[in-house]
Amino acid sequence: MSAPGNFEIPERGPGIWQPKIQGIVCNWCSYAGADLAGGGRIQYPPDIRIVRVMCTGRIDSLFVLKAFADGADGVLVSGCHFGDCHYLEGNYKAAKRMFMVKRLMKSIGLDDRRFRMTFVSASEGAKWGAVVTDVVNTVRELGPSPITEIRKELENK
Amino acid sequence: MMAEKKSTKKAPSKKEDTKKAAPMKLEVKKQAAPAAKPKAAPAAAAGSTTKPGEARIGVFICHCGTNIAGSMDIEAVQEASKKIPNVAFVDNYKYMCSMPGQTVIHKAVKDQKLTGVVVAACTPRLHEPTFRTATKDAGLNPFRFEMANIRDQNSWVHMHDRVGSTDKAIDAIKIAVAKAALLEDLHPKSVPVEPTAMVVGAGVGGMQAALDLAAAGIKTYLIEKDMSIGGRMSQLDKTFPTLDCSQCILTPKMVDVGRSPNIELMTWSEVHEVEGYIGNFDVTIRKKARGVMTPAEAEAKGISGGGCNGCGDCENVCPVIKPNEFEVGMKPRKAIYVNHPQVVPLIYTIDFDSCVKCGLCVTACGPEKRAIDLEMKDEFVKVKVGTVILATGYDIFPIENKTEWGYKQYENVITSLEFERLICASGPTGGHLVRPSDGKTPMRVGFVLCAGSRDNTGNGKPYCSRFCCMYSLKHAHQIIEKIPGCVPYLFYMDIRSFGKMYEEFYYRIQDEGAKFIRGRVANILEDPKTKNLTIYTDDTLLNRPIAMDVDLVVLAAAIQPAADTNRTRKLFGVSCSMDGWLLEAHPKLNPCGTTTAGVFLAGVCQGPKDIPDTVASAEGAASAASIPIHMGEVELEPYFAMCIEEKCAGCGMCVNLCPYSALALIEKDGRTVMQVTEAKCKGCGTCGGFCPGGAIKMNHFTTPQIVAQIDAFLLGGEQ
Numbered sequence: 083m084s085a086p087g088n089f090e091i092p093e094r095g096p097g098i099w100q101p102k103i104q105g106i107v108c109n110w111c112s113y114a115g116a117d118l119a120g121g122g123r124i125q126y127p128p129d130i131r132i133v134r135v136m137c138t139g140r141i142d143s144l145f146v147l148k149a150f151a152d153g154a155d156g157v158l159v160s161g162c163h164f165g166d167c168h169y170l171e172g173n174y175k176a177a178k179r180m181f182m183v184k185r186l187m188k189s190i191g192l193d194d195r196r197f198r199m200t201f202v203s204a205s206e207g208a209k210w211g212a213v214v215t216d217v218v219n220t221v222r223e224l225g226p227s228p229i230t231e232i233r234k235e236l237e238n239k
Numbered sequence: 240m241m242a243e244k245k246s247t248k249k250a251p252s253k254k255e256d257t258k259k260a261a262p263m264k265l266e267v268k269k270q271a272a273p274a275a276k277p278k279a280a281p282a283a284a285a286g287s288t289t290k291p292g293e294a295r296i297g298v299f300i301c302h303c304g305t306n307i308a309g310s311m312d313i314e315a316v317q318e319a320s321k322k323i324p325n326v327a328f329v330d331n332y333k334y335m336c337s338m339p340g341q342t343v344i345h346k347a348v349k350d351q352k353l354t355g356v357v358v359a360a361c362t363p364r365l366h367e368p369t370f371r372t373a374t375k376d377a378g379l380n381p382f383r384f385e386m387a388n389i390r391d392q393n394s395w396v397h398m399h400d401r402v403g404s405t406d407k408a409i410d411a412i413k414i415a416v417a418k419a420a421l422l423e424d425l426h427p428k429s430v431p432v433e434p435t436a437m438v439v440g441a442g443v444g445g446m447q448a449a450l451d452l453a454a455a456g457i458k459t460y461l462i463e464k465d466m467s468i469g470g471r472m473s474q475l476d477k478t479f480p481t482l483d484c485s486q487c488i489l490t491p492k493m494v495d496v497g498r499s500p501n502i503e504l505m506t507w508s509e510v511h512e513v514e515g516y517i518g519n520f521d522v523t524i525r526k527k528a529r530g531v532m533t534p535a536e537a538e539a540k541g542i543s544g545g546g547c548n549g550c551g552d553c554e555n556v557c558p559v560i561k562p563n564e565f566e567v568g569m570k571p572r573k574a575i576y577v578n579h580p581q582v583v584p585l586i587y588t589i590d591f592d593s594c595v596k597c598g599l600c601v602t603a604c605g606p607e608k609r610a611i612d613l614e615m616k617d618e619f620v621k622v623k624v625g626t627v628i629l630a631t632g633y634d635i636f637p638i639e640n641k642t643e644w645g646y647k648q649y650e651n652v653i654t655s656l657e658f659e660r661l662i663c664a665s666g667p668t669g670g671h672l673v674r675p676s677d678g679k680t681p682m683r684v685g686f687v688l689c690a691g692s693r694d695n696t697g698n699g700k701p702y703c704s705r706f707c708c709m710y711s712l713k714h715a716h717q718i719i720e721k722i723p724g725c726v727p728y729l730f731y732m733d734i735r736s737f738g739k740m741y742e743e744f745y746y747r748i749q750d751e752g753a754k755f756i757r758g759r760v761a762n763i764l765e766d767p768k769t770k771n772l773t774i775y776t777d778d779t780l781l782n783r784p785i786a787m788d789v790d791l792v793v794l795a796a797a798i799q800p801a802a803d804t805n806r807t808r809k810l811f812g813v814s815c816s817m818d819g820w821l822l823e824a825h826p827k828l829n830p831c832g833t834t835t836a837g838v839f840l841a842g843v844c845q846g847p848k849d850i851p852d853t854v855a856s857a858e859g860a861a862s863a864a865s866i867p868i869h870m871g872e873v874e875l876e877p878y879f880a881m882c883i884e885e886k887c888a889g890c891g892m893c894v895n896l897c898p899y900s901a902l903a904l905i906e907k908d909g910r911t912v913m914q915v916t917e918a919k920c921k922g923c924g925t926c927g928g929f930c931p932g933g934a935i936k937m938n939h940f941t942t943p944q945i946v947a948q949i950d951a952f953l954l955g956g957e958q
Contacts, residue, residue, distance in 0.1 A: 091400070094400065094402070094403060102952070104952060104953065106945075109364075110834055113362075113364070114364060114834075117362045117364055117391040117392065119391075119392075119396055120362075120390065120392055120395035120396050121391065123395055123396070124396060125396055125397065125398060125399070126396055126397075127403075128393070128396075128397040128404055128406070128407045131407065131410045131411065131414060131952045132388070132392060132411075132414075133414060133945060133948045133949065133952075134363070135940055135945065136922055136923055136924055137923040137924055137925060139896075139923050139924055139928050140923065140924030140925065140937060140940055140945075141928050142927075142928045142929070142942065145946065145949060148946055148949055148950075149949050152949060152950060152953035152954050153953050153954075154949075154953055162814075165809060166809070166814060166815075168814075168834065169898060169899075169921055169923035169925065170812070170899075171898050171925075172898070172923045172924075172925045175896060175925050175928075175929070176925075179928070203814060203815075203817075204834070205814070205815070205816035205817045205822060206817065211396070
């Protein structure tokens with residue numbers, strides 16, 4: 083057992099690229115877990131923006147794809163642990179869909195590591211910090227989304 | 240390398256496919272995207288659905304003292320907010336939730352003719368109700384409010400990154416404004432509340448909760464999985480610090496529960512299935528086959544004057560002998576048995592796992608009572624209740640997992656619960672504390688505190704079990720009192736005597752001659768001949784190693800949630816914390832509530848508590864659970880699914896997805912379309928997330944709203 087701690091925040095500043103990460107999280111587990119991280123003053127990188135839904139079951143695959151089409155460098159979907167869904171089984175159904183999204187991403191040449199689904203409960207503040215840090219680091223390594231790059235190229239033509 | 244390039248090159252065409260695919264579903268959003276012209280005519284009168292382009296959103300930024308303002312540039316956030324499309328007014332205040340703060344919102348809504356309110360402050364899980372009320376008071380529909388979380392998920396987690404948190408706050412406000420511009424008036428539905436309650440678990444907490452509910456005139460079902468009510472407290476001998484006899488103060492309550500006309504007691508029963516929502520839970524209870532009928536059950540079967548009267552004739556003839564779980568296995572019982580003489584209800588129970596169905600008990604019971612039915616089957620009873628209290632209690636941590644202390648290896652190492660039974664006059668030894676190995680009276684007894692509690696090794700519990708210090712002090716007192724010359728040695732980390740009169744009790748035990756050694760016990764070894772034990776530890780006050788010979792070791796074992804807690808909590812949709820205790824709605828301000836409306840927590844199932852705290856929390860839970868019942872009706876959040884019939888193709892995929900069977904296909908105007916039963920819909924949106932035709936509208940979380948939120952962050956836009 084390690085004490086909930088702070089996570090290493092990558093260097094930031096002018097000229098350093100910051101990823102844009104869209105988070106879509108459920109109200110009952112992950113949003114509450116993210117709030118708990120706040121209560122515990124757990125420090126993690128500020129590159130994620132959250133949209134709250136009642137259940138991950140609400141998340142249409144197209145929401146994720148829309149985020150990528152809009153130029154998100156990464157997307158994080160987070161809900162309750164299996165068996166803990168406030169609405170019994172919404173997270174199972176979401177997870178199924180998200181596998182499909184990952185396959186679709188691979189087939190269109192978008193690295194599927196840009197997209198992740200995690201399970202963070204309302205009591206896992208420290209885990210939320212770890213998840214966000216890891217997502218940010220992964221996306222950082224992958225660099226800017228090719229969609230943004232291509233859009234820039236097209237605009238320059 | 241080539242492959243990589245190729246795949247990147249492929250992306251644009253595929254991406255366009257996605258883009259093409261998306262608008263099919265998302266065309267609604269197009270009309271309402273941030274491109275809207277906010278400088279159009281003043282808002283339509285509040286109360287109607289705002290047309291895109293007419294939204295006038297007020298943004299109110301809270302400093303929360305320095306909680307928010309200390310980590311970001313409020314001025315910059317305010318200036319950036321003014322440029323967000325549809326924003327008509329921006330203000331900031333030190334404490335937005337205060338009365339003056341709410342007045343700012345009130346005044347702005349009136350003066351600026353706002354159609355929506357965005358408060359950038361803490362979390363909606365804390366202050367959404369406050370600001371919804373403020374929005375309502377200002378004359379708008381309360382669901383025209385949206386919150387931007389810039390404290391719990393921003394300033395508190397990026398405390399030292401002023402630039403990062405400022406940017407994040409601006410984006411959070413953009414996202415909230417995008418949603419607020421598309422919010423619609425919603426009207427919560429009121430549903431009647433069934434005027435009955437249910438308490439799961441009949442330990443001292445569950446009993447107290449049931450008694451309080453019953454006293455308030457509410458019919459209460461009290462469900463207990465064991466054969467008798469009373470729980471852990473009925474296994475204890477004395478209670479600290481008053482040294483009241485545990486059974487003496489508990490049995491009157493047990494009798495009250497048995498007698499109360501408002502309490503329907505169901506022992507040897509478990510919750511099997513739960514459906515419904517606050518005010519209208521349909522609970523199926525499994526009445527486990529007991530093999531013995533109560534007088535009422537016998538009467539119902541036409542055996543007048545029959546049924547179990549607790550005479551015990553059956554027990555005398557039963558040939559099967561098993562260890563009695565109530566006595567922690569230190570006393571035998573038969574296959575037909577009662578835990579102890581004071582059980583409520585006094586009805587014998589057959590342990591069908593060990594019964595050989597010889598039928599001797601049936602003969603002994605006789606032709607008049609005919610109480611025993613060896614072929615009895617589990618029964619399922621359905622009840623409807625308005626609110627539920629969970630009081631599922633705790634189990635002892637399996638302390639044999641800590642092999643260094645030798646429990647279950649050495650006969651003379653026992654747990655505190657075994658000590659309670661041994662020192663109890665109604666226990667297996669009639670109240671004489673003896674060594675299990677040879678039956679001799681121990682003269683030196685070692686108590687190992689924090690046995691498995693406050694243990695970060697991974698093999699144990701990280702939390703403090705909260706009452707072990709105090710009962711170990713009590714045990715020390717009891718042996719000093721009962722066995723002249725016997726010396727208790729307490730090996731402790733800290734003595735946590737935090738309650739009323741607890742510290743005074745600690746001093747008293749010190750004065751009585753108990754020895755306190757501050758140090759965590761490293762290991763315990765047994766002398767194989769004498770079965771005496773040697774405790775090895777470090778005395779951290781004298782700073783030297785200690786090897787102490789004792790006759791008996793008592794482990795103050797940690798506690799953990801009762802075995803069935805996980806199953807029960809999932810039935811009611813209650814979360815748990817990392818260590819398995821049930822999760823309260825708010826640790827400080829709503830310790831009895833849960834995130835499932837209408838379900839409350841009492842006692843140790845929420846976290847370790849001693850008896851007074853358990854009783855207090857039970858009374859709190861009872862009070863909370865009685866409120867909806869006394870109000871008679873509750874408002875449900877209006878986040879229902881709605882079918883957009885002109886888009887619905889009637890495929891029925893959603894019908895199978897709904898976990899609550901709230902959706903059905905119907906024939907309407909010659910077409911098959913889906914219909915939602917609002918009372919059953921809980922608003923998860925699983926149907927809406929899947930519908931291939933975009934024909935399901937999730938109120939307050941509509942597809943256009945969510946897409947606008949995503950667009951607002953990633954595409955931005957300024958007015």
